[in-house]
Amino acid sequence: MRYREELAKLAKVQGRPFRIAMVGAGQMGRGFANQSHRMGLEVAVVIDISADRINQTYQDIGRELPLISSDAAELNALISQGKPCGAQDIDLVPLLDVDVVVEATGVAEIGAKVIYNALRAKKHVATLNVECDVTVGPILRDTAIENDVIYAVCHGDEPIEAKELVDFALDLSFEIICAGKGKNNPFEPHSNPDTVAERAAKKNMNPKMLASFTDGSKTMIEMAALANATGLKLSQRAMIGPKTSVKELSETYALKEDGGVLSEAGVVDYCTGDVAPGVFVVVRTDSPYVSEEMSYLSMGKGPYFAIYRPYHLASVEAPLTVAKMLVDKRSSFVSGTRMSEVIASTKRAHKAGERFDAIGGFSARGVADRVEDAKRENLVPIGLLQGAVAKRDLPIDHLVTYEDVDLDETQTIYQLRVIQDKAGL
Template sequence: MNLARMLGKRAEDDRPVRVGLIGGGKFGSMYLTQARLTTGIHVLGIADLDIRRLRGTLRRAGWPDEQTDTASFSDALGSGRTFLTDSAEALIAADGLDVLIDATGDPAAGIRHCLAAIRNGRHVVMVNVEADALAGPLLACRAQAAGLVYSLAWGDQPALIAEHVDWARTCGFEVVCAGKGTRYLPHYHQLTPDTVWETLQSYLALKDPSQINLKMFNSFLDGTKSGIEMTAVCNATGLIPQDDGLGFPPASRFELSSVCRPKEYGGTLSRTGTTEVVSSLARDGSDVPHHLAMGTYVVIEAQTDYARQCFTEYHMLEDDSGRFAALYRPTHMIGMELGVSVASAALRREPTGAPVGFHSDVVATAKKPMKAGDMLDGEGGFTVWGKQCPASVSLARGHLPLGLAHHVTLTRDVAEGQMLTWDDVVIDETDDAYRFRREMEQAFA
């Protein structure tokens, strides 16, 4: 609980933590609105392909125009201002940079930026959970070997869930399940950018589809983002996915310990020590009261009768047996909380969650029947969604990771719901992201 004090000391010593951000989208803008106000933080530079749009984003985030009135990184380093560029490579190489944040959402770009940051001696905060799900375990190993920090993004749900797990284990509890809430119905797996708008309108105050990225929002509903995020959790904690991936059972905050317990105890889980995402909708489409749509949770097991007695005495959210109990966080603030990761990496040399192994994968799964010659369009698109799968199963069956299921062509017909394999597609084996992923598979096989 000393990060703010440590940042204050850096400010007193005129040695602020200097940060570079790649990607000025929603997550990035939420970080920027707080970073400007955080003692001991200097945003040295921001890289985005559309500088004009970025300037508008900064104004909405409360930045005065004079903060970015500088002509170079060296000028920004001396003046405390922020240099804007369309070159991620130039930002990564800028003198004085301590921490790089990748908030692009592009797995191939995230791998490329992370490796460049490691070569240049920068700590990395990987907001880009798509890159982490595709190859995070090997990226974390590369950073560690270089004496650097590779970290999940505090404020985003995977890092918060990893903290729940760490809390439980530090207190001596067995972790039965950890995860988050979302809005889910089975037919959402077939949603596309053309059909998702009607569903979004049913619960979000949106009036104009042109104001949002429908492909990105679709990934939150079709099950893909949940699979990606729970894969990040598993790889950071050692939890193992359920045999058939996420089941998305409906559950309120107060039912977590009853629903997210093993089947042998009356719950829904195929194993203990796993992940699950609970739905805020019952299967008939009605809202679950007191749902956890924006929150995170952990279910723990008491190992002694006395611990179970304490669950009751201190009003833990226990199941009917008193054996299991839940702790939850009702919401998360994504980029507005990202400063915790930045400060932890720079000042403590400690990640706020990072891969420790390859335990989970996200497999490209067909949204519809497709023919040989059809092209896949990746996360949130028209053709595939991402299903969580134990990494051992994915490797044994040669499954195609979702992060590489973009702009690749099918070699044969596939059925709706089929989990795709490498043999189902034509892959460019000279692609850097493909080669790095294959290297990771060999390293963790």
């Protein structure tokens, strides 16, 4: 209730609701729009290549059909009058009179372009695009600081909810052993939009989104983002991913000498089993009394204990990030030291001259890796791979190197990554 009340107070002072430009009206964007207006945040303009999706978003929230325009002045006039409007050109986003840009496309290149240009136009940006953040998050963070605005990855996805548990545990002075999530989709490393099409239709999902879940890319990206935001390491390349249960978390994620799966403490990993769709942190304490209390409270047998959140609400809780921006003037989740990279493994053989498609497509899946290992082997981040052309024949299950492909150097995400790497971020 606190954020709803504070947003209402601030809106009353400024004489209008806070205005959002939402980019991307797919599954995540629609969820965000449906929830945010109930919190006193106005979806003032929706940008999407599909007019139907723009119209559907406003229909969802009970508003009249928008005027879709390609003219920034006309859009701003509509925004100032509180009339719904839309656009199909992302280049208009920096020109719009809004308080916050919410980027919800899930496409790394589009995310990079929208976020970077909006930050430079001195607009706060909240994104549901973790794919973009794991690739160029540090340069976006620094761009926000330079322009005195806030950049954040949204609540609702597992990385931020797991980080909340990590912060909670650190505030209580626990040692972090492992943080992570449960994976609830079967791991099918070579799955693609065609192989999951029937399941996607039953779930009313975009097949590319579902394929990014089943081929493991989404889990790898989310856990890499968690590592980068917390300073925790990856357990190993691609992580361990053991099968376990909520009751067994504290035993599974113990050090090997204590019967668990971990070679070292302070890592990120995922698991299968009934932990999904939740997130967790396994901790340890050096206090005998605190250990006794934690055992009494059914947090584990000791010396390891599991703190568990049994859910994440995806786009439904994403508006909390915007509320924190406007009320608390802070980012709920942002990249810190880069601990992890998400590299690419081919899902099929490629002939020289063939072009790679996007995450969740037919070409490659993401594999989380420690930054130092990815650098040593000269491996390409999957966020840069869309549009790349194979320079030679590549077999299936091949980790793609910079020598293997010609990247699309015209893309914003590529250009930002060059700047980021040169700056050592």
